[in-house]
Amino acid sequence: MPSGLKLVDRDASSVLFRSAAGPVGPGAFLAAAARLAACLPDRPFVNACADRLLAAVGIAASLLRGQVSLIPGEPGAATIAALAARHPGAHLLFDGEGPAPGTLPATRVSLPAGMDEAASGIPALPADLPAMIVFTSGTTGTPVGTTKSWGELVARSRAAAARFGLGGATVVATVPAGHMYGLETSVLLPLHAPVTVRCGTPLYPADVAAALADAGPGTVLVTTPLQLRAALRGARPGPAPSRVISATAPLDPALAAEAEAVWGTQVFEILGATEVGSIASRRTVAGPAWRLYDGLAFRDDAEGVLVEAPHAAPRRFGDLVRRDPDGRHFELVGRPQDLVKLGGRRASLAGLAHAVCGIGGVEDAVFVAPADLAREPASRLAALVVAPGHDAASLADAMRRIIDPVFLPRPLVLLDRLPRNALGKLPRADLLAILDRHLAARAPAREGAR
């Protein structure tokens, strides 16, 4: 019978988390998890903890009870209310000082007194134990869950640690603890990799600068292209991170080069998806090719590409890949795609257009991803709409009620008809030409405002 994988596999003297209340080592962490587990029911747990340490304690307590944690894997995927509706028997774990969100039975996760109490032993859990279900937005709006086993999560932490050589580093993450990227890199990672995670979620450039200053030497900034740009260009001079890891959207190599030059650092990216987890990395300035994490492999089937990983079922990897003969290096095949990602949220351009066409008074619509979407992290979608009964303001109001705000178009162009060709298709070149003319016509008005 397999002996199982330790809940925490670190030196007893190491620091897993640096919280506001002080450093938390393996003994204190396990004691906190055991104490929480002792007062929990045997239910699946919706984990709504925003703090990295408390989220980890909640997940560990759930594991100690042999239960699964239910977690929104990406922004907009699932609200607490939606998860509660799908899992009416679940118990909510939350943190902070406010009341519990939603109506599930709930337990507040907080740091117990006597944190330096040593645990009596390190529990080991079966590799095939379902550890968490992470949710993504389904195409119909219903959240879709992907179950991840304990073995899968541990193996992936170890693969990341091996890939990035993070020994002794302090992780400063700007991304939320509850989405898959932040979960992997700042909640689960310190349980099996020799890193210390600094709690807190710095948002603005001044927050990031303060966090890096406070974290001391040897930091890894775990962030996104949008936040990297803001931190790099907006902060007062302060300590640079020793390394930068970016994910959730492609990082413009020019921005990576700027960060490397200004900060004297190395900038890496992680490629992944909520369902399949992190699977590959690259040093952005070295070129577009990704290298699969050790232990993972691609496999082809009739529908496309699957990723095989330890202790995990093969999972579809949605993007197209062009692989090197070694099977380890690959590039994403760039082409106009229907699926876009903004602010960490995925959407279908066709789906957005379909939703807008359901608004009263709208006859036709198309959403267009701008050409600079990869280079410009704050880019928005554009939309061309035929809506005789609307002006831009009334249409924008109507849209705000039915689509995620991040996808609200800028610009929103009203037309008498869309440039459909003889086949009814909308050639991208014609759409971009209309947008260019629209922006050129607006420019003199903006100039006058200076």
Place this chain on the structure above:
Amino acid sequence: MVALVGSKPASSFDDASSDGAPSSAGGSSLEREIAGLLVEVLRLEVTADGIDPEAPLFGEGLGLDSIDALEIALMISQRYAVSIRSDDPRNQEIFASLRNLAAYVGANRPQPG
């Protein structure tokens, strides 16, 4: 702790410079300047003059979101050397309207000379 309420002028932010004070015509030159920057940086469809200085910036009104908040923080840091911290209890007021934002910038920007 300073509280900005509704449409009161930003007299409670101590501000020695002239461009933070509302002009007699309503709206200051700093307000108009920041309006222009918002339109440019956030690629908004409205003109700078079309932004109601007292309308909400987020959610309704101008309809900005958290991506815009980060871009605004970056813009005022680069342009005015004014920082926004996410733990600042004044943030909800600072971001409540263009007028509030301009008043905050005017009161906190380093003075020349």
